[in-house]
Amino acid sequence: MDGNTESGRDDWEIFRRPLFDDPETRALKRVGVVDIGSNSVRLVVFDGAARSPAYFFNEKIMCALGAGLSETGRLNPTGKDRARAALRRFKRLAESMELPTLAVVATAAMREAEDGPDFCDEIARDIGLEINVIEGTEEARLSAQGVLLGWPGSYGLVCDIGGSSMELAAIKGGQVGTCVTSALGPLKLADLNDAKAREKFIRKTMKSLAKTMGTQRDRLFLVGGSWRAFARIDMHRRDYPLHVLHEYRMDADAVAATTEYIRNADLEDLRQACGLSTSRMALVPLATEVLTQLVKTFEPHDIAVSSYGIREGLLYEQMPQRLRDRDPLIEACRFAEAKDARLPGFGRRLFKFVTPLFEGADITRLRLVKAACLLHDVSWRAHPDYRAEMCFDNATRANLGGLKHSERVFLGLALLHRYRNKRSDTRFEPLFALLDDASLQRAEVLGKAMRLGAMLWTSDTVSDGAKLRWNAKTSEVTLHLLPEVADLFGEVAEARFKSLADALGGTGHVEIGALPEG
Known part of the structure; x- marks a missing residue:
């Protein structure tokens, strides 16, 4: 029914033999990752086929460690209390699951706060978890690798927005290229109360990012909770029938229409209709300002939402190339x-x-x-x-x-x-x-x-x-x-x-x- 070509080809020739029983692959069974972000602390345990793992366990606590960081230079005290409790729980869960390894990484809030090193030392001493605080460009690289976990051989620009930072990474032919970080996280932008000053800051920062990244007219991959929240609202606006965020597609017109939709909506009604948390919804209007300028600056030919990011990038890091x-x-x-x-x-x-x-x-x-x-x-x-x-x-x-x-x-x-x-x-x-x-x-x-x-x-x-x-x-x-x-x-x-x-x-x-x- 599709014309003429060769048929009866050997299955192994097309797809090669499965690798999930290979010793190198089985070593990736039950991989645990804790991601300490500026807004949330999450434990993910991967299991199943290593190349496309299932989420054996996935739990997130909204701690807002980066709230007020721009003003105080320190981690949010309430957020630290919540993070301590979350990390104690995650450590016990990892032990009960008998995880061979538990990788713990922290991003923008921890690396920028003056009390970040002390908090890491406290967690190591009192809970027994060694926190690896990664640089912004490394965060961008790992997020891009997370995208490659789902889209092997993909090309374009990966944009990962957290609470206190936003990272960009170029990918082409399955490889990660130039990576850059910025202060365009919505928790930081919340400290700029003047809308005109905020718009000026976003535009100036985006212009600087464009100089570093060069021309990027390919696909834009969106990583991060605020982008997923925006996509969920876009689905709601369109009455889209399939409520799966991963691989959801938008274009510049959809971004503009949903931005206007958010601007004119009652945010509490919209939050409930889309099933978003109060803390997440509070960041969406700020993230929307960033996305609007991002699309204007880089003019991608289409936009894809990725549910895979830094945590999946850490798993991808451990994979042999043949996997x-x-x-x-x-x-x-x-x-x-x-x-x-x-x-x-x-x-x-x-x-x-x-x-x-x-x-x-x-x-x-x-x-x-x-x-x-x-x-x-x-x-x-x-x-x-x-x-x-x-x-x-x-x-x-x-x-x-x-x-x-x-x-x-x-x-x-x-x-x-x-x-x-x-x-x-x-x-x-x-x-x-x-x-x-x-x-x-x-x-x-x-x-x-x-x-x-x-x-x-x-x-x-x-x-x-x-x-x-x-x-x-x-x-x-x-x-x-x-x-x-x-x-x-x-x-x-x-x-x-x-x-x-x-x-x-x-x-x-x-x-x-x-x-x-x-």
């Missing part, structure tokens, strides 16, 4: 299949079975086909009446890197069709608007092909005995079966084959005998 080069989506799906599927390894053979229907597809499309085949059976424990819905929910809302929102919906729809013939009359219909008609059809074809293929093998020891062929010129799909497999093609399989042919807009034929070459 960094892997596709995070495929590695995560392989891990899910190995952990939850009834027949681990079957997804590879299912991929081989369905790919003749997607001849001409580039690697961008084939990776979605591969991901669907790996995930096709991981929700088998769900009640049959809800299995299709659970598959869709898992694909569209799971913590998966390297997926645009439209690709999430494509993957979810393919898996829905793996268990359900029709997609109408579901609560997911508003999300289908993120796909064009051709993509809707491809997802349906993929799902129905997987549904058929799952009936033609009974165990992972049975040799492949079926092959699909699609002739776009004659609109004919042929199912070739070895004689010893023909008994598996019963009434239900026949009905599923007809449904697949109908989705292709063609006719179906079954041939029993030797399988065709190629």
